[in-house]
Amino acid sequence: xxxxxxxxxxxxxxxxxxxxxxALLSNESLKGVTVLENVDYKAxxxxxxxxxxxxxxxxxxxxxxxxxxxxKILELKxxxxxxxxxxxxxxxxxxxYDWDAxxxxxxxxxxxxxxxxxxxxxxxxxxxxxxxxxxGLGTPNSYKGFCELIQDAGDDQNAGSGALTSATIVGxxxxxxxxxxxxxxxxTEKPIIYMSLNAWEAYMIASAAAGNGWYTYGGPxxxxxxxxxxxxxxxxxxxxxMLMTQKTNLYFGTNLLNQWNEVKVLDMSELDGxxxxxxxxxxxxxxxxxxxxxxxxxxxxx
Numbered sequence: 001x002x003x004x005x006x007x008x009x010x011x012x013x014x015x016x017x018x019x020x021x022x023a024l025l026s027n028e029s030l031k032g033v034t035v036l037e038n039v040d041y042k043a044x045x046x047x048x049x050x051x052x053x054x055x056x057x058x059x060x061x062x063x064x065x066x067x068x069x070x071x072k073i074l075e076l077k078x079x080x081x082x083x084x085x086x087x088x089x090x091x092x093x094x095x096x097y098d099w100d101a102x103x104x105x106x107x108x109x110x111x112x113x114x115x116x117x118x119x120x121x122x123x124x125x126x127x128x129x130x131x132x133x134x135x136g137l138g139t140p141n142s143y144k145g146f147c148e149l150i151q152d153a154g155d156d157q158n159a160g161s162g163a164l165t166s167a168t169i170v171g172x173x174x175x176x177x178x179x180x181x182x183x184x185x186x187x188t189e190k191p192i193i194y195m196s197l198n199a200w201e202a203y204m205i206a207s208a209a210a211g212n213g214w215y216t217y218g219g220p221x222x223x224x225x226x227x228x229x230x231x232x233x234x235x236x237x238x239x240x241x242m243l244m245t246q247k248t249n250l251y252f253g254t255n256l257l258n259q260w261n262e263v264k265v266l267d268m269s270e271l272d273g274x275x276x277x278x279x280x281x282x283x284x285x286x287x288x289x290x291x292x293x294x295x296x297x298x299x300x301x302x
Contacts, residue, residue: 028233191244
C-alpha cells in the first residue's frame with residue numbers, strides 16, 4: 001500500500017517554483033559529542049579510574065592508589081524509513097503543471113519530486129536523530145538518549161530545575177557550573193555546557209540586558225562561552241534543560257555515517273507492474289555515556 005499522499009492545491013495555473021518543505025531540525029548535537037563509526041552491533045566503552053596518590057620514597061617498590069577498570073556497552077539499533085508513492089495518485093492533481101511533460105507521459109516520477117522527497121527523507125532522519133539522541137526512551141522505534149541514560153543511572157550532579165527565562169538563566173548556569181565536579185572542571189579536557197534552544201535564547205536576552213549587546217548580536221561566529229566554558233546549543237534537548245560534561249563522555253554510535261545520506265529509489269513498474277515508486281533508507285544508531293556521575297544537570301528529565 002502506498003504511503004498516504006495528501007494533494008492540496010488552490011490554483012490551476014502554472015506553479016511558480018519547486019517544492020517548499022517544512023522546516024526540520026538540523027542534527028547539530030552530533031558536533032558536540034563523540035561519534036563512533038564502524039560499530040558492528042555493539043561497542044565497548046571502557047572506563048578507567050586511577051586515584052593517584054603520593055607516598056614517601058623508600059628503597060622498595062610499594063604499590064599505592066587504586067586502578068578501577070570497567071565498561072559500558074553501546075548497542076546499536078537498526079532503523080528504517082520506507083516511503084511509497086503511487087504515480088497514479090499524482091495524475092489527478094494540477095500540481096503536474098510544474099513537471100516536465102515528457103517524464104509525466106513516460107510514467108516516470110518527475111525528477112523534481114524525487115529530489116524533494118529524497119531531501120525530505122534525509123532531513124527528516126537528521127531531525128529525528130537530533131531529538132532522539134537526547135529524548136529517546138529506548139521504546140520501539142527509538143534508542144535510549146542521553147537524558148534517559150542519565151535518569152537510569154541516577155547519580156548525576158543535579159543543580160535544580162525550572163523554567164529558564166532571561167530573569168533566571170544566569171543564576172541557573174551558575175548553579176550548573178557549581179554542581180559540576182571540580183575534577184571535571186579542572187581536567188585537561190574542559191567540559192562543555194549543553195543548552196536547550198530556549199535556554200540559549202534566554203541567556204542571550206539576559207546578556208543584552210546586562211549591556212553585552214556586542215556579544216548578543218555578534219552573529220554565529222561569535223564564540224558561545226560562560227566563564228571560559230564553551231556553550232553548545234542542542235535543538236533536540238528538552239526545553240528548560242542544561243547539562244555540563246566533557247565531549248568525550250557522551251557517545252553516539254553508528255555503523256557507517258554515509259548511510260545517513262543514502263536513499264535508495266526503486267520504481268516498481270518493471271517488477272510488479274504497479275505504478276508505485278519506493279524510497280528506502282536504513283541506518284544504525286545508539287548512544288552511551290561514560291561516567292554519569294561526572295555530569296551536572298539542570299531539568300526534570302534527568
